[in-house]
Amino acid sequence: MELSESVRHANGRQRKPVVVMSDQETVDDEEALIQDSDSGDRAPRGHCSIRGELGNVSLLLFLYVLQGIPLGLAGSIPLVMQSKNVSYKDQAYFSFVFWPFSLKLLWAPLVDSLYIRRFGRRKSWLVPTQYLLGLFMLGLSFTVDSLLEQNGSKGPDVVSLTAVFFMLAFLAATQDIAVDGWALTMLSRENVGYASTCNSVGQTAGYFLGNVLFLALESADFCNKYLRFEPQQKGIVTLSDFLFFWGIVFMVSTTLVAIIKKEDSRQQHSKKRMKEETHGVLETYKQLFSIIKMPAVFTFCCLLLTSKMGFSAADAVTGLKLVEAGVPKAELALLAVPMVPLQILLPVIISKYTAGPRPLDIFYKAFPFRLLIGLEYALLVWWTPSVKHEDGFPVYYYAVVLLSYAVHQVALYSMYVACMAFHAKVSDPLIGGTYMTLLNTVTNLGGNWPSTLALWLVDPLTSKECQGAVGQTCGSPEEAGLCVKEGGMCVTALDGYYVESLVCVVIGLCWWIFFGKKMKRLQEESPAAWHCRVRK
Secondary structure, three states: OHHHHHOOEHHHHHEOOOOOOOOOOOOOHHHHHHHHHOOOOOOOOOOOOHHHHHHHHHHHHHHHHHHHHHHHHHHHHHHHHHOOOOOHHHHHHHHHHHOHHHHHHHOHHHHHHOOOOOOOOOHHHHHHHHHHHHHHHHHHHOOHHHHHOOOOOOOOOHHHHHHHHHHHHHHHHHHHHHHHHHHHHHOEHHHOOHHHHHHHHHHHHHHHHHHHHHHHHHOHHHHHHHOOOOOOOOOOOOHHHHHHHHHHHHHHHHHHHHHHOOOOOHHHHOOOEOOOOOOOHHHHHHHHHHHHOOHHHHHHHHHHHHOOHHHHHHHHHHHHHHHHOOOOHHHHHHOOOOHHHHHHHHHHHHHHHHOOOOOHHHHHHHHHHHHHHHHHHHHHHHHHHHHOEOOEOOHHHHHHHHHHHHHHHHHHHHHHHHHHHHHHHHOOHHHHHHHHHHHHHHHHHHHHHHHHHHHHHHHHHOEEEEEOOOOOEOOOHHHHHHHHHOOOEEEEEEOHHHHHHHHHHHHHHHHHHHOHHHHHHHHHOOHHHHOOOOOO
16 A cells, blocks of 8 residues: 555655665665675774764765655655545556656666766766755745646646656656765775665655655644644645755755765775776666576566566555545554554564575565455455544554554565565676666566556546436546536446456466466576676
């Protein structure tokens, strides 16, 4: 359900899970980075204390927090739009906002290869990208209210919102590439593992601020119930206020980084620093092509691209359906908070079972349980209207939602950690960073396209009829308008979400039966089947 659509991400995002994206999530350069830091000529562990690098760690953490802000805001917009009764086709259009993090591999070689040497390899991209993020937020703060407000029956301007937030996500993905690369040289070999911690904690904190905290403070009901003595019609902050504040933060902090932080300081040339590899753009793209065309990798990529079809209705639509049923979006977003400790512990626990030679066995075993949870989500949506009362929903209802989400997280993380373990196991160590990033990109895309398709199909699969007006139908917005004009009312006879949920489970079971074992058999391939034969 990705409560609040929300805890996707991130990563996927799908947002990166903690490890805490969403389904959504992603280990990119950090995997190769940690791998490289353990090899070669390095000083004994503990020789360089982390205390001497607290400034660099703090800066990395702050940069990742900034990165999470636009992602969290983008994740909150579908819930805001749902409360304004937009169509699911419009939600499908907006879901393209979450694609840039899954596609950043396409322009990552450009960010790594093209830069102004005098200014710094990473600052050449980081500084202008963050300035653009700040300017976009400042500009959007003056127009977002008009884009979201309902003009008669027209509703929010979904196309413009999608275009603007897509650019924000694109810039955040570009900033992620630059920061991930800078982490390689900013920290010493002994402390380079903290880069991945900064990534997970920082992006999660930023996402929380931009999503959960914003939705809570923007909700008049939440603020009146918990934060005010006298009720008011609006929340403590508006979306325009929030965008303006963070736009200023981006502009000021980027200026300070540009002036104060020197990328080519004397410390950066220390032998204890990681030495960056420099590959040409064409060379990197050739590497990617040589990886993809290997039979084992090609088969694995095809399986990754199709494996999440069975979960698309549950992951992409359930949260929106709960909002449509009357569950306050702020309350729904806050349910993600108690999940954070679970999301931190699950990868640690599950990794004990995926550390062996057959990590995909866990993926295979968790698959049908996650499908069944999708059916349970459909039952939850069906049950929701019957427990609603004048004051909202009872405590036991939120307890059931929280328990459902917790069980879902166990299945989701079992599959995610198993996939990441297999990626690390088969990646060619000579090009580990490129290899891992490719597999993670394909994994994320395998979650993006089914979610977008699931959102788009909800309306066509929904059947409505006009009650109270003879001879009228509700097959289109125009017909629905005529029904209301004639004194009737459009009533849902069959909700496409339930049809979709059932179809997705059937598709998922078919995938598990016919292709799940094929995925398990890939573990029996020899290491040579996964390694590039042509190397420079």
